[in-house]
Amino acid sequence: MTDLLTVEDLRITYPTRQGPSEVVRGVSFALGRERLGIVGESGSGKSQTGRALLGLTPAPGIATARRLEFDGIDLRQASPATWRALRGIRISMVMQDPKYSLNPVMTIGRQIVEAYRTQKGGAKTAARDRAMAMLEAVQIRDPSRVFNAYPHELSGGMGQRAMLAMMLITEPDLLIADEPTSALDVTVQLEVLAILDRLVADRGMGLIFISHDLRLVSTFCDRVLVMYAGRIVEEVKASDLANARHPYTQGLYTCLPRIEGSQRPLQTLQRDASWAL
Amino acid sequence: MISREWLLTDQPGSRRQARYGQAFRTWLSLRSNRLAMVGFWIIAALIGIAIFAPWIAPYDPVVGGDLRLDRLIGPSWDHLMGTDDQARDIFSRVVYGARLTLLVVALVAVIATPIGLAVGTTAGYFGGWVDVVLMRITDIFLAFPRLILALAFASALGPGIENAIIAIAITSWPPYARLARAETLTIRETDYINAIRLQGASSPRIIWGHVVPLCLSSVIVRVTLDMAGIILTAAGLGFLGLGAQPPQPEWGAMIAAGRRFIIDFWWVATMPGIAIFIVSLGFNLLGDGLRDALDPKGRK
Amino acid sequence: MNLIEISNLDVTFGSFANTVAAVRDVSFNVAAGEAFGIVGESGSGKSTVLRAICGLAPVTGGTIRIDGQPLKTPRDAGFYRRVQMVFQDPYASLHPRHTVDRVLAEPLAIHGFANAETRIEQALADVGLGHGFRFRYPHQLSGGQRQRVAIARALILEPKILLLDEPTSALDASIQAEVLNLLDRLRSERGLTYILVSHDLAVVAHMCERLLVMQHGRTVEELTRAELQGRRAQQPYTRALLVASQGYVGQTPTLEKA
Numbered sequence: 129m130t131d132l133l134t135v136e137d138l139r140i141t142y143p144t145r146q147g148p149s150e151v152v153r154g155v156s157f158a159l160g161r162e163r164l165g166i167v168g169e170s171g172s173g174k175s176q177t178g179r180a181l182l183g184l185t186p187a188p189g190i191a192t193a194r195r196l197e198f199d200g201i202d203l204r205q206a207s208p209a210t211w212r213a214l215r216g217i218r219i220s221m222v223m224q225d226p227k228y229s230l231n232p233v234m235t236i237g238r239q240i241v242e243a244y245r246t247q248k249g250g251a252k253t254a255a256r257d258r259a260m261a262m263l264e265a266v267q268i269r270d271p272s273r274v275f276n277a278y279p280h281e282l283s284g285g286m287g288q289r290a291m292l293a294m295m296l297i298t299e300p301d302l303l304i305a306d307e308p309t310s311a312l313d314v315t316v317q318l319e320v321l322a323i324l325d326r327l328v329a330d331r332g333m334g335l336i337f338i339s340h341d342l343r344l345v346s347t348f349c350d351r352v353l354v355m356y357a358g359r360i361v362e363e364v365k366a367s368d369l370a371n372a373r374h375p376y377t378q379g380l381y382t383c384l385p386r387i388e389g390s391q392r393p394l395q396t397l398q399r400d401a402s403w404a405l
Numbered sequence: 406m407i408s409r410e411w412l413l414t415d416q417p418g419s420r421r422q423a424r425y426g427q428a429f430r431t432w433l434s435l436r437s438n439r440l441a442m443v444g445f446w447i448i449a450a451l452i453g454i455a456i457f458a459p460w461i462a463p464y465d466p467v468v469g470g471d472l473r474l475d476r477l478i479g480p481s482w483d484h485l486m487g488t489d490d491q492a493r494d495i496f497s498r499v500v501y502g503a504r505l506t507l508l509v510v511a512l513v514a515v516i517a518t519p520i521g522l523a524v525g526t527t528a529g530y531f532g533g534w535v536d537v538v539l540m541r542i543t544d545i546f547l548a549f550p551r552l553i554l555a556l557a558f559a560s561a562l563g564p565g566i567e568n569a570i571i572a573i574a575i576t577s578w579p580p581y582a583r584l585a586r587a588e589t590l591t592i593r594e595t596d597y598i599n600a601i602r603l604q605g606a607s608s609p610r611i612i613w614g615h616v617v618p619l620c621l622s623s624v625i626v627r628v629t630l631d632m633a634g635i636i637l638t639a640a641g642l643g644f645l646g647l648g649a650q651p652p653q654p655e656w657g658a659m660i661a662a663g664r665r666f667i668i669d670f671w672w673v674a675t676m677p678g679i680a681i682f683i684v685s686l687g688f689n690l691l692g693d694g695l696r697d698a699l700d701p702k703g704r705k
Numbered sequence: 706m707n708l709i710e711i712s713n714l715d716v717t718f719g720s721f722a723n724t725v726a727a728v729r730d731v732s733f734n735v736a737a738g739e740a741f742g743i744v745g746e747s748g749s750g751k752s753t754v755l756r757a758i759c760g761l762a763p764v765t766g767g768t769i770r771i772d773g774q775p776l777k778t779p780r781d782a783g784f785y786r787r788v789q790m791v792f793q794d795p796y797a798s799l800h801p802r803h804t805v806d807r808v809l810a811e812p813l814a815i816h817g818f819a820n821a822e823t824r825i826e827q828a829l830a831d832v833g834l835g836h837g838f839r840f841r842y843p844h845q846l847s848g849g850q851r852q853r854v855a856i857a858r859a860l861i862l863e864p865k866i867l868l869l870d871e872p873t874s875a876l877d878a879s880i881q882a883e884v885l886n887l888l889d890r891l892r893s894e895r896g897l898t899y900i901l902v903s904h905d906l907a908v909v910a911h912m913c914e915r916l917l918v919m920q921h922g923r924t925v926e927e928l929t930r931a932e933l934q935g936r937r938a939q940q941p942y943t944r945a946l947l948v949a950s951q952g953y954v955g956q957t958p959t960l961e962k963a
Contacts, residue, residue, distance in 0.1 A: 169877040169878070169879065169880075170848070170877055284747070313746035313747055313904065314746065314904065314946065314949040314950060315746065315945055315946065315949050316746075317949070318949055318953060318954075321953050322953075325953075340877060340878065342878065343951075343952045344952050344953060346952065347951070347952030347953040347954065348952070348953040379879065380878055380879060383878055383879050383881070383882035384878055384882075384907065385882075385885065385907045385908055385910065385911035385912075386907055386910075386911075387906055387907050387910045387933060387934060387936075387947070387950060388934055389910070389911075389934055390907075390911055392889065392911075393885075393886035393889060393890070394882040394885055394886055394911070395882065396879065396882045396883050396886065397879035397882070415841070415845060416837040416838070416840075416841065417804075417840035417841065418840065419840060420804070420806060420840060422840065423804045423806070423840035423841070423842070427842065595797055596792040596793075596794065596797045596798035597797065597798050597799055597800040597801075599761055599792070599798075600790070600792065600798050600799075600855070600858065601800075601811065602761070603759055603760075603761070603785060603789065603790050604785060604789075604811060604812040604815055604816075604858075604862070605780075605782045605784075605785035605786075605812075605815050605816065606811070606815050607815075610815070614811070615800060615803075618802045619800075619801070619802060
């Protein structure tokens with residue numbers, strides 16, 4: 129299997145008053161058509177990594193890499209035209225809160241149709257049919273109502289599904305999902321994950337799932353990268369997470385309270401300065 | 406010992422150190438903005454000139470020279486900005502005029518800001534009929550053009566610089582009240598206000614100790630930006646004869662006096678005009694810079 | 706002896722035609738020294754129950770009694786000395802322009818407590834923050850440190866009852882463990898009574914002896930910790946929550962939505 133995405137030695141630097149500070153420090157991984165999880169706490173650089181893959185590092189940050197290749201295209205030297213042909217078409221991104229990613233003054237349907245037609249062109253009616261089919265595919269029970277609704281008229285779960293529909297209508301090869309379910313209730317969360325799961329299985333899409341929720345990632349993804357202070361400290365098979373070797377991963381896992389009863393007081397994470405080196 | 410390290414420490418050891426440190430950070434952020442510093446130095450120069458006017462001005466601002474020889478002389482090394490029709494040195498008058506300008510600006514700020522803050526935060530915090538009554542009063546004041554309203558007050562109170570200041574102050578608080586109210590409406594819903602309510606704090610305590618400090622920065626910015634307008638209103642009142650009375654060296658009144666011979670002796674009206682322009686610009690630049698420096702969200 | 710008795714609580718927002726019933730007919734009792742959990746998803750009304758107790762939301766029906774006494778509206782100073790609250794988002798619950806010192810001194814000044822100096826130092830020590838934090842501003846603190854300050858603020862008046870509104874949901878997992886341990890220790894040291902609201906069953910199972918499951922403003926069921934741990938929930942909604950809390954399980958679980 130050839131790799132869809134190859135990242136080697138990705139570094140993201142921000143200038144500060146005290147001199148440059150690296151928030152991502154040499155991240156390397158390869159992604160096939162699989163579900164890859166990136167787990168870490170706030171400030172670990174996991175979201176920065178996700179954005180850098182799309183060339184969306186917020187200013188004044190600077191992202192550099194020894195190798196950054198998507199399906200044979202070198203993303204480091206990508207021109208604005210190349211990016212336009214990739215973003216939202218071959219690589220899509222879903223963010224945490226649909227409220228901030230959807231245009232508040234345009235109906236959901238128009239946004240999805242527009243996303244489709246900018247890439248594939250074609251007649252309005254055809255695009256409309258595709259959009260309705262997509263809304264159905266993301267398990268929206270009443271697609272025509274959602275099609276004509278404005279973002280504020282939808283609940284969080286609905287909004288996130290509409291967002292997914294918009295991101296997926298162009299049939300991307302790679303989806304980067306940054307905490308896509310964190311703003312949702314647990315029961316809705318699972319339904320959204322099931323949609324993603326099916327898309328990976330049916331279409332052979334690659335998925336990078338960025339989350340702080342170790343339990344969710346370990347049950348959902350195939351492979352997990354654990355990030356700490358801008359580095360990948362461990363890569364494990366998701367099913368083996370309970371037997372992780374790195375003390376940080378172990379600590380993250382054991383500090384979660386469990387319904388079945390957990391030790392009292394809870395184990396806390398004793399951070400070791402050497403992890404950040 | 407106040408050192409840079411002492412001010413910028415992450416672990417201040419006393420209330421005083423925490424407050425100074427915070428102020429120093431604001432200053433650092435202001436200092437990194439070049440245009441704001443231009444404004445800052447203009448205002449600093451204005452204050453310096455006002456304080457040291459007797460030493461800077463080469464002539465008396467009120468008593469002119471020889472009316473036969475020294476009237477309406479163009480700018481020269483003896484009279485940097487020329488002389489006016491009373492044979493007075495315009496440079497000296499502009500220098501002394503800085504005092505009047507500063508007086509107007511300072512008094513209006515001191516009178517109008519607290520009124521605006523008090524009305525706005527009270528209306529916003531309580532809502533309901535308190536809000537309706539206070540805001541309708543504010544609307545009445547806002548309904549008239551400022552200069553016209555100031556003109557009405559100034560003519561009712563009688564001409565003179567003190568009355569002009571009062572008239573300007575009375576007419577300039579409504580925008581601050583509006584601004585403070587809008588800010589208060591969002592602040593009062595936050596959890597830190599809920600938290601202090603749950604500590605059993607009284608409404609005046611919450612408004613004064615918790616709401617006002619948060620409205621203060623945006624109101625200060627607005628007042629600073631308005632200073633240019635206030636100076637112009639004062640000048641306008643002076644120009645119309647309702648502000649400072651002759652022979653006081655008020656910039657607006659000086660322009661009014663110079664307009665009769667603006668074609669033949671342009672410097673008489675132009676020099677105080679340039680002074681008004683520079684000071685207005687200074688306040689505008691400083692206000693813009695303060696907006697960035699005082700924004701708590703924008704700072705790390 | 707029940708310290709807190711809530712019977713048939715209704716909370717309705719809005720007026721005339723535009724009303725929203727956030728809480729409908731909710732009843733429960735909490736014994737002194739107990740930790741009681743309320744679990745639900747967004748819009749279940751779980752936080753509104755807490756807000757109704759402390760007077761931030763209007764009680765439109767039913768009664769709330771503490772120590773057998775019905776609460777007065779508005780709440781009096783004595784109430785605030787017995788009941789305090791910790792909010793969900795530590796980034797929003799501390800005044801951005803007040804130092805930690807000011808945050809802690811304010812309640813002492815309101816209630817006229819003597820020797821503020823020693824009490825503030827003690828309160829900081831109790832929540833595991835040293836003297837070095839006393840004169841910092843909130844923006845100089847991490848999320849976990851802020852939540853510790855919020856807990857110190859709630860405890861400085863020495864209340865008997867602490868209302869906790871999702872106190873750890875905005876924090877990283879490792880920080881959550883530290884804050885939960887802190888809350889646990891403070892409860893046993895001071896004999897506090899907790900009402901803890903959370904969307905996370907595991908957190909509630911860890912912290913509380915009994916819990917109430919809420920959905921759409923109504924009670925679904927009341928469970929003990931043992932019943933929860935033994936997964937002996939009666940209602941399908943609670944069972945769905947239990948399944949969901951295990952993480953992703955392969956295919957879409959069929960959820961019954963009331």
